[in-house]
Amino acid sequence: MILLQHTLWGQLVLVLLFSFLTGMELRDYHQQFHADNKQYSFGTIRTYAFTGLLGFVFYLIDPYLYLAGFLALTSIYLLLYWQKLHAEQSSILNYLVWAITYSYAPLVMTQPLWVLASVFVISVLLLGSKTAIHAMAAKLDGSEVTTLAKLVLLSVVILPLLPHEVINQWIPVSPFKIWLAVVVVSSISYLGYISQRYFFPNQGVLLTGIFGGIYSSTATTVALSKKSVDYPRLSYKMTAAILVATGLMYLRLLGIAAVFNWQVALNLWQPMTLLALLIFLVSFVFVRLEHRHGVQHQITKDEHHNPLELKIAFVFAGLFVLMAVITQAITQYFGEEGLRYLSLIVGFTDIDPFVLSLLNGQYHTTGEMIASAVLIAAGSNNLLKALYAYVIGEPKSGTYSAIWLIIFGLITIALGWFYY
Structure with missing residues (x-):
């Protein structure tokens, strides 16, 4: 089919096809969704x-003739749309599909x-997915669109504007790396939240643990511990989750670690993978x-809190900078031993800002020490x-979970302290 595009007759065949x-x-769309309604359309x-043939001929003769044809036929559609409004039909879907079809000729020429093929496939999928799209829109919380816009703001708008130079010797990371x-x-966190809320809305306890662990294992532990009180006879499954x-x-x-510091990731992959497999x-x-x-x-559905908030993002950035400053001071004055004790203390808070400051900063230490x-x-x-x-969980589940978390916590600390 690609060979057809390189000849004039082949282009005509593709446009007609x-x-x-x-x-x-x-x-098929009209027969499936509007079989009982009188539809005003171009046919x-x-x-x-x-339409495709006319667009091909006009564009071949002169692009301005092609544009004039488009405007003339659009004017005809305006008359048709006036009749549709009188019949209380306001959809312009037919016109949009017609306009896309009219554009096939310049696209193929x-x-x-792949551009023409993609436009065609997307058009077909949108026409055939009316029921699925409406069902998805009914389930979608309007605030999620705002949330997606926030993610775009964080990544596409703000990030490219930030400088790459280290701020100073006490803040050994650049604004770009912070953001x-x-x-x-x-x-x-957002992908884990979306997966849990929309793709697995009636998830079991184990899926709650899986997706919750993607964006915050601590918050998930608290949530599941609270839930175990309501379901005391599910203590084994709650512990597993x-x-x-x-x-x-x-x-x-x-x-x-693999995203920000590949050398550190190479040092971590064996112990981290082994610990994950053992706990699984x-x-x-x-x-x-x-x-x-x-x-x-049957576990009742929980309301999942959206983790992507601008206020949280700014707080995270502030904690990131704070941890970078503290880490720089500790490594400079107390060396690697001080960094070990700092890591032990920081683990009782949110560890993500600390870990990311370690992976992105320029400290007087080695990759093994990080x-x-x-x-x-x-x-x-x-x-x-x-x-x-x-403290929070049902006694049986809470005890089982605490014992194994302590065991793996001590093993992890020992590996970090003595393995490197």
Whole structure:
């Protein structure tokens, strides 16, 4: 088909073919969705084939003639649209499909064939997906459009404007890297939130742990611990979900390291992957115990909080800078040993700003030491989650979760402290 585009007769064949198929799809659309309604339109199959042919002839003779033809036929459609308004029909879908068909000739003559094919395929998909699109729009929260605009603002508008130079010796990161960290973490969190809310709206407990672990294992531990109180007979499954969220935390930190500092990621991939696999194995054991001894219940749907807020993004950027300053001071005055103790303490807070400041800053330390600090912070964060699970959760689930989180927390800290 690509060879056809390089000859004039081949271009004519392509225009007629795609115009004919567009007309067929429009006819099927009317039969499927408007079979009982009288529709004012330009026609369907033959009319759209003639539309493509007319556009081809006019554009071949003179582009200005092509434009004049478009304006003349649009004027005719205005008369038709006037009649539609009297019949209380306001849709301009027919005109839009006709205008796209009229553009096939210049597309095939001036652009690569994939452009015409893409326009045709998108048009067909939009025509045939009316029910699915309306169903999706009904489920979509209007605030999500605003949220998506915020993500575009963070990544496309603000990020390219920021300088790449390090701010000063006490803030050893550039504004670009600070905001890039905000964009990456916000994007990962938002994708996890969207997946959980829209693609798996009636997810089970385990999927809650999986998707929750993508954007915050600590918040997921708290949420599942609270939920375990309402479902005390699901203690094994709740424990498995909490542990899965922590397993995803290891993989998420490894992925972030791969984005910002490949050398650190190479140092981390073995211990992080091993820890994730081990915790997934323990989770699997609890799932099997649930199947053997537990009672099946339907978990009610939770309201998921959107993690992408501009206020949160600015707070994250501020914490990032603060952690960079503290890390620079600690490494300069106390060396690598001080960094280890700092990592141990920071693990009892939100570790993402600290980890990202380590990965993006220019400190007087090695990649191995940064990997060590990341592991220690992750391990102490597990101890914090163990405390949350034990205090907030249902006794049985909270105890199981706390024990295993403490075990993996201590193992992670030991690996970070002695492995490097």
